[in-house]
Amino acid sequence: MGRLTDRVAVITGGASGIGAAAAEKLVSEGAVVVLGDIQEQGGAEMLAKLGDRARFKLCDVTNEDQVEALIKSAVDEFGKLDVMFNNAGIVGALGPLESTTREEWQFTLDILLNGVFYGMKHASRQMKQQRSGKSASLAIMGRSAVLKSLSQAGAPNTFAPILK
Numbered sequence: 001m002g003r004l005t006d007r008v009a010v011i012t013g014g015a016s017g018i019g020a021a022a023a024e025k026l027v028s029e030g031a032v033v034v035l036g037d038i039q040e041q042g043g044a045e046m047l048a049k050l051g052d053r054a055r056f057k058l059c060d061v062t063n064e065d066q067v068e069a070l071i072k073s074a075v076d077e078f079g080k081l082d083v084m085f086n087n088a089g090i091v092g093a094l095g096p097l098e099s100t101t102r103e104e105w106q107f108t109l110d111i112l113l114n115g116v117f118y119g120m121k122h123a124s125r126q127m128k129q130q131r132s133g134k135s136a137s138l139a140i141m142g143r144s145a146v147l148k149s150l151s152q153a154g155a156p157n158t159f160a161p162i163l164k
Helices: 017-028 040-053 064-078 102-130 143-152 157-163
Strands: 008-012 032-037 054-058 083-086 134-137
Touching: 008 017, 008 064, 008 102, 017 032, 017 040, 017 083, 032 040, 032 064, 040 054, 054 064, 064 102, 083 102
Parallel strands: 008 032, 008 083, 032 054, 083 134
Antiparallel strands: none
16 A cells, blocks of 8 residues: 555644645555544544544643543554654744733643643653654744744844745
8 A cells, every 4th residue: 555554643733734734645655544633623524535544533732631542542443553743733822922921822832842742741652562653743833923023022133034
């Protein structure tokens, strides 16, 4: 079938964007994928698109128990975990730093940092037990939003070429 025949992958944020594209590529290479996301409709659409080589589980990566359950569901059904792609993400807190609320910042950290940590923690436990597996994590914060905040806060206009 392909380079990843019979491999099992878990992808957080797999219902859209980069996660959905990764799922399509992994399935085209022979893997089965277990997608975790808070977007139920997007998850259902991905299942329809990918067929019987995909599963979807509602998963909020800010909740460690849900991330653990996502990984456990893959192992329970397919007997192993070969790939963990911690992809769930958001743009994050936007606007000037001085007006960013604690709640906005904490939510950003919960998804982009803690969600990745939970995925790595629970995937590594399984991968160590089976003595194999690969993990990848993607955390992209809106670079231009951060740089604009710095320049609006009075930082030197070093970032002007990047922001155009």
